[in-house]
Amino acid sequence: MLVMRRRAGESLLIGDDIEIEILEVGPTRVKLGIVAPPSRTITRKEVILTRTENVTASRNASPEMIAWLSRRLAPQLSNDNSQAGDAQGRSRHLKSPAEKH
Amino acid sequence: MPKLSTVYFPELEYTNDSIFDFPVGIPGFEDQIAFLFVEQPATRPLVFMQSLLNARLCFLAVPVLTVDPQYRLNLSSEDRATLGLDAEGPLQIGRDIACFVLLTVSEDTSPTVNMMSPIVINLRSRKGVQAIPTASEYSLRHPLVPEKETVPCS
Numbered sequence: 001m002l003v004m005r006r007r008a009g010e011s012l013l014i015g016d017d018i019e020i021e022i023l024e025v026g027p028t029r030v031k032l033g034i035v036a037p038p039s040r041t042i043t044r045k046e047v048i049l050t051r052t053e054n055v056t057a058s059r060n061a062s063p064e065m066i067a068w069l070s071r072r073l074a075p076q077l078s079n080d081n082s083q084a085g086d087a088q089g090r091s092r093h094l095k096s097p098a099e100k101h
Numbered sequence: 102m103p104k105l106s107t108v109y110f111p112e113l114e115y116t117n118d119s120i121f122d123f124p125v126g127i128p129g130f131e132d133q134i135a136f137l138f139v140e141q142p143a144t145r146p147l148v149f150m151q152s153l154l155n156a157r158l159c160f161l162a163v164p165v166l167t168v169d170p171q172y173r174l175n176l177s178s179e180d181r182a183t184l185g186l187d188a189e190g191p192l193q194i195g196r197d198i199a200c201f202v203l204l205t206v207s208e209d210t211s212p213t214v215n216m217m218s219p220i221v222i223n224l225r226s227r228k229g230v231q232a233i234p235t236a237s238e239y240s241l242r243h244p245l246v247p248e249k250e251t252v253p254c255s
Binding site: 044046047048049050051052053054055056057058059060061065066067069070072073074091092093094095 | 108109110113115116118119121127128129130137138139140141143144145146147148158159160161163167168199203204205206207212215217218222224231233234235237241242245246
């Protein structure tokens with residue numbers, strides 16, 4: 001990894017079409033200004049990590065896995081059974097609180 | 102009553118007041134702007150986060166407090182605005198908002214939950230968002246079980 005020290009007001013270039021300027025340096029954060037062609041997508045890294053994880057999470061699970069997951073997570077439940085679905089064992093939708101009364 | 106035929110529910114009935122709007126979708130699924138949150142007694146505490154526009158798309162979720170009762174939710178001002186919440190002030194999970202974390206099950210690893218980017222829904226405005234804090238103390242892949250335990254195939 002290339003490491004360089006810069007002060008507020010100073011810039012650096014990546015290639016000849018991306019410029020990053022240090023606008024402000026605070027105690028815990030720095031404020032950056034980025035000039036880049038519109039074709040370059042600029043995204044926070046956390047969003048990219050979340051996107052990748054979401055895509056993996058969207059794969060379907062087997063019925064065995066679902067049964068195992070619910071057993072695994074169930075002992076951690078509190079005693080609150082107010083959201084346990086109806087007595088016939090049908091599925092239940094989450095609605096707004098106003099709808100319950 | 103409208104119905105969906107989904108991966109997990111052959112016939113899922115829903116009403117319009119059970120739909121949650123996700124104005125910006127979630128990362129990777131930006132065009133999925135409406136979800137249902139369904140639970141059933143046999144698979145509690147799992148919650149099926151079912152896309153309304155794509156019947157084949159369903160995430161497995163779990164209320165964050167069942168994984169970590171001390172979970173501290175960190176919402177940006179943008180996320181608060183999307184949810185229709187006040188810009189400041191304390192948030193209490195369970196009162197006006199519900200908070201879920203998505204489960205990841207894959208062949209390679211044992212199941213994990215994404216504690217870093219929770220799904221937050223406002224039960225009053227029926228808006229939802231995936232919150233992605235800039236510096237989270239929580240893990241993107243928090244293991245559900247200790248390493249050694251065996252897990253059935255996904």
